[in-house]
Amino acid sequence: MADLRQRKFRLWPWRQRTTASSAPVTPPTAQELAAKLTELVHVERGVAALYYYLPDEALTNLAQTLCQAHQSQNIIAQEVDRELRSKDATLQAWRAVSAIWRSDIWQPDELLATFGWRIIEALRPQNEVWSIVVDPRAKFFGVATATDDTQRYWIVLVTGERGQEVEGESVTAAR
Numbered sequence: 820m821a822d823l824r825q826r827k828f829r830l831w832p833w834r835q836r837t838t839a840s841s842a843p844v845t846p847p848t849a850q851e852l853a854a855k856l857t858e859l860v861h862v863e864r865g866v867a868a869l870y871y872y873l874p875d876e877a878l879t880n881l882a883q884t885l886c887q888a889h890q891s892q893n894i895i896a897q898e899v900d901r902e903l904r905s906k907d908a909t910l911q912a913w914r915a916v917s918a919i920w921r922s923d924i925w926q927p928d929e930l931l932a933t934f935g936w937r938i939i940e941a942l943r944p945q946n947e948v949w950s951i952v953v954d955p956r957a958k959f960f961g962v963a964t965a966t967d968d969t970q971r972y973w974i975v976l977v978t979g980e981r982g983q984e985v986e987g988e989s990v991t992a993a994r
Contacts, residue, residue, distance in 0.1 A: 878961030886963035895922040925970040
């Protein structure tokens, strides 16, 4: 009887405290990050310009080439290039091709969505960079990512506008 008096009344006796998991979240693959960035850019683009970019194989190949070059040269500074069309003869059918790139390190316990938004948030305050992401004239895009052993990710986004003479492909993906 004395034992019963010493125990405290608990409303939920079967509930036990759970400890937070201390296992680190594994970083995403470069392809997973590219898919998440595409999704986030579409959200940002849709809000700003009321329509989405269409993927383009030529711009994706250009983004992959730039991304591999930046990774191999270990370029970690963010930059913008608005004159890609004049540097690449294969892009002469395009009226405008612009690229932005950035490099970020995956933080321990960071989620893919959080990492992607961190990249978008870093691009947003810089008008020259952000104007490429939400440029209403650009209708096509290509994105590429790369990673290394230190969990540093390189991201390249290329946007483009085709010339009037190219098969009338000025249609965009409406919401």
